[in-house]
Amino acid sequence: MERFQRISVYLRVLVYSLVSALTAYLHSSFLRHLSFNSSTIDLVYISVSVIGVCCVWTLALGRRSIHEYQILLFCALACIVGALSGIIFASNIAIILISFIVLLSLDSPLFFIFDELLENVSENISTGKIRSWYLLAQNSVWIIAPILSMVVFGDLAIGGFKNIYQIGLFLGMLVLAIQMFILVQKNHNKIPSTKPTNPFNIRAIPAIISHGFLHLSYALTVTITPIYLHMVLGWDWPVVGIITAVSLLAFPIIQIPLGKFLDIHHTEYGHITVGLLCMSVSLFYFAQSAVLTPLLATIILFLNRAGAATVEMSNESVFFKTVTTNDRSTIAMFRTMSPLLYILAPVFFFISTHYGFSTLYIGLSIVLTLGSAVVHIANKRVQKLR
DSSP, rough: OHHHHHHHHHHHHHHHHHHHHHHTTTTHHHHHTTTOHHHHHHHHHHHHHHHHHHHHHHHHOOOOOHHHHHHHHHHHHHHHHHHHHHOOOOHHHHHHHHHHHHHHHHHHHHHHHHHHHHHHTTOOGHHHHHHHHHHHHHHTHHHHHIIIIISOOOOHHHHHHHHHHHHHHHHHHHHHHHHHHHOOOOOOOOOOOSSOOOOSGGHHHHHHHHHHHHHHHHHHHHHHHHHHHIIIIIIOOOHHHHHHHHHHHHHHHHHHHHHHHHHOOOOOHHHHHHHHHHHHHHHHHHOOOOSSOOOHHHHHHHHHHHHHHHHHHHHHHHHHHHTTTTTTHHHHHHHHHHHHHHHTTTHHHHHHHHHHHHHHHHHHHHHHHHHHHHHHHHHHHHHHHH
16 A cells, blocks of 8 residues: 555656646746846746745644645645646736746645655655655656757747647646545545654754755756856757756666665765765866867766766655654755755856856855765764764
8 A cells, every 4th residue: 555655656746747847947938928027037936935935834834634735735736737727828917927926836835745745655764765766756757858848849939838838737637637536545644643753853954954055056057057058158959958858867877776775775975975076076077168069068967967866866865764754844944945045046147147157167066065075074963963
């Protein structure tokens, strides 16, 4: 039964992640097509992050049964379908903007609920393996998304945008139907109603810090690198899409075997250090390359994503070996690092446009190197407290 429940989580994460990944590369361009200026777009993204964080902490502060989480997941997915419908069919700009904010704001709460559902049917002895399949379901779709968004649909005129959002709507309705089927089942376990023994699990602090440095890198590279390749180097969007897709192959290649390895050897923090340093070196070389060809850019970005995949898998493994379903405030902190750090994305873009992309990449490289040292020190401090 637990295996079936885990597979059902993987399936819902896979389909929902495809919805998210297909549209992620288009949001900013779509808003520009609607004549929103850069300041307004930045404000929209900041609002999305703040709302997402508030929703996650609202979920974390309550004690709910698994059945109640299933109901909340159904409601959130219904809102996703409604928001996509608003983006596609509405003609009023205000309705489209509200739909857009709802669509993006629900991403973090949805993954918090997925965490609770999966943690409820997980055992520490196989956490690495379970989380590697979870990450595979979440990350694998990002490999095909850039190609579908930039190659298959080519010119992103307003019709092209609507086509992609329509596919997202179809997939959203599919995952909603899956959730409806699961919701009518009667085999939902209960999360214990007692209060967490620790309001915040301090043993998870090193993993949260590492998670923060990882998503600081994501906030920069995910949003800025495609713009750099297209606007500065002048490469066509199909080329950028292929480079991005190939570099993302590092995630499924590394994370499945690494998850099984970590269940046996428990060397997560050593892998986190290696992964952060790999990300740092690749970014530094990316910034310093005098002549950057598509092949060289693909190799460098693949190495960068290999480091990120190692850090992400190690973070997930050690964090969820440390916490239980009762550590909801700790899980909330872990999951809100991403939206909090994406608030800094407009700041990164400002730095890149005024001081150059190379300065930004070198700065991030230095920060990641320091981050590996900070995580190592934090882990040593926490071990002394045990």
